[in-house]
């Protein structure tokens with residue numbers, strides 16, 4: 044089998060709605076919805092290896108810590124593990140007062156009874172009933188008419204009403220999901236939902252949760268939003284309903300569908316952390332929450348240590364989170380490409396505390412999620428001077444002048460081109476040392492003395508030249524000028540920069556000189572020392588030595604076998 048030339052013979056387009064009264068496209072989200080985590084149910088039922096009791100408890104505690112107030116803790120009639128776990132939460136009093144646990148059941152008497160038994164004695168519980176109502180399911184799975192499908196929902200609702208009424212020690216909330224809602228006829232979805240709301244006896248003071256799932260995402264998110272707004276406006280007792288959505292991600296647009304559904308009138312969203320769940324997953328609540336956060340709206344969920352949440356989820360689900368996953372993936376706050384690095388570096392440099400976040404390419408501050416800036420800029424063959432110099436600045440306090448950035452990034456580029464590998468911050472520094480700081484042939488600095496003379500200074504600089512001790516003496520209008528004279532070479536100083544690294548007694552000085560020797564192209568030298576004059580002499584010798592190395596053709600030889608640290 045391969046892809047069809049004409050897929051229209053096999054697949055139907057989703058029918059369009061004539062719903063011109065829609066208002067959701069003009070709305071804005073201004074507050075978070077009620078969040079419901081279904082990690083321990085829809086997430087769990089989709090795992091290769093469902094969670095055991097220990098993993099379930101770990102996930103539950105993490106969900107509570109994050110701030111979820113409604114947590115679907117399982118499908119208690121499905122397995123003894125689920126049932127026992129839910130019992131342990133209740134019996135061991137592990138559910139905080141402000142958190143409500145939820146349990147799911149099919150509309151079958153034995154399963155409903157077992158489900159209610161599982162939460163016996165809970166302070167508050169949501170019993171969640173579902174049955175599929177879409178035409179395909181009526182025809183293929185149940186072989187039932189519309190009326191029969193409606194009766195399945197009503198029978199379950201009435202039984203749950205009766206069983207919960209007999210257990211007044213628990214505050215019961217009822218939730219109904221017309222499964223595959225988004226593929227069902229809207230008039231039929233309304234008919235079933237209105238009947239269920241009636242049968243439960245919902246009132247504004249005793250609301251029912253009506254959850255309208257995109258069990259299989261089969262249309263664009265705007266279509267789902269239209270369906271939700273239509274229900275929102277047409278349900279008979281909207282004031283007695285918490286309207287909930289439950290998007291899956293088959294088309295990759297679950298997040299958009301959930302956001303648009305809230306614009307369309309939904310009060311509540313069900314989903315899983317990092318989008319785990321059946322097939323391509325349930326909607327990712329982390330992305331939804333942080334999308335809100337990035338718009339200045341507190342989501343009511345705390346992802347201040349997002350890596351810790353990810354570790355917990357990966358442990359419990361035994362599934363990895365993708366490196367590109369929004370907000371959490373290893374690479375999502377990382378820029379490899381040169382122009383991005385350049386813009387980010389400038390963004391950080393111009394950033395002032397307590398102002399709006401305006402760093403190009405970074406929609407939110409990684410630090411808010413407990414992510415460090417260390418990994419923001421990483422260097423490979425796609426990188427430019429901005430990223431390279433950012434790493435030197437961040438890790439070693441070296442603030443390279445612009446033209447040196449350009450010169451040095453060529454040295455890095457040669458390495459990344461030759462190896463095809465990323466270079467770490469440690470590699471960048473090692474290459475910088477090799478290129479500028481550790482070049483001590485033919486001259487190696489040993490020490491110096493300075494004295495004032497008429498109109499300037501006189502310097503004596505001890506060096507090893509070709510391995511032998513020598514003292515160079517010169518006079519000039521300043522120490523560098525005097526040292527250049529002492530060298531007795533046609534060295535012209537083109538540019539000079541210095542800055543301190545660190546503060547206080549431990550501070551050192553970095554000095555950058557750009558020189559022209561004879562008629563050669565200009566080149567840089569760098570010196571670092573606790574004494575600023577020594578740093579400048581070292582910088583001059585670095586430039587002279589690099590020039591000599593270049594002239595001797597050693598440069599290429601050294602770089603032909605780059606050694607990366609990592």
Ligand SMILES: CC(=O)SCCNC(=O)CCNC(=O)[C@H](O)C(C)(C)COP(=O)(O)OP(=O)(O)OC[C@H]1O[C@@H](n2cnc3c(N)ncnc32)[C@H](O)[C@@H]1OP(=O)(O)O
Nearest residue numbers: 088118120121122149150151173174175184185195222258
């Ligand atoms: C979209 C969702 O995610 S919904 C949640 C789905 N999650 C799960 O199914 C995970 C847990 N489920 C299970 O472990 C099992 O399905 C159980 C234990 C609940 C039930 O297992 P079984 O009794 O073997 O039945 P099975 O799951 O195969 O169900 C099929 C039967 O239930 C009926 N059924 C399916 N859903 C429902 C429903 N919501 N209400 C009433 N009957 C239903 C089917 O029509 C079918 O009936 P038939 O046997 O007369 O043809």
Ligand SMILES: CC(C)C(=O)C(=O)O
Nearest residue numbers: 173220222223256258
């Ligand atoms: C039970 C329902 C809400 C469900 O999981 C789905 O439709 O995906």
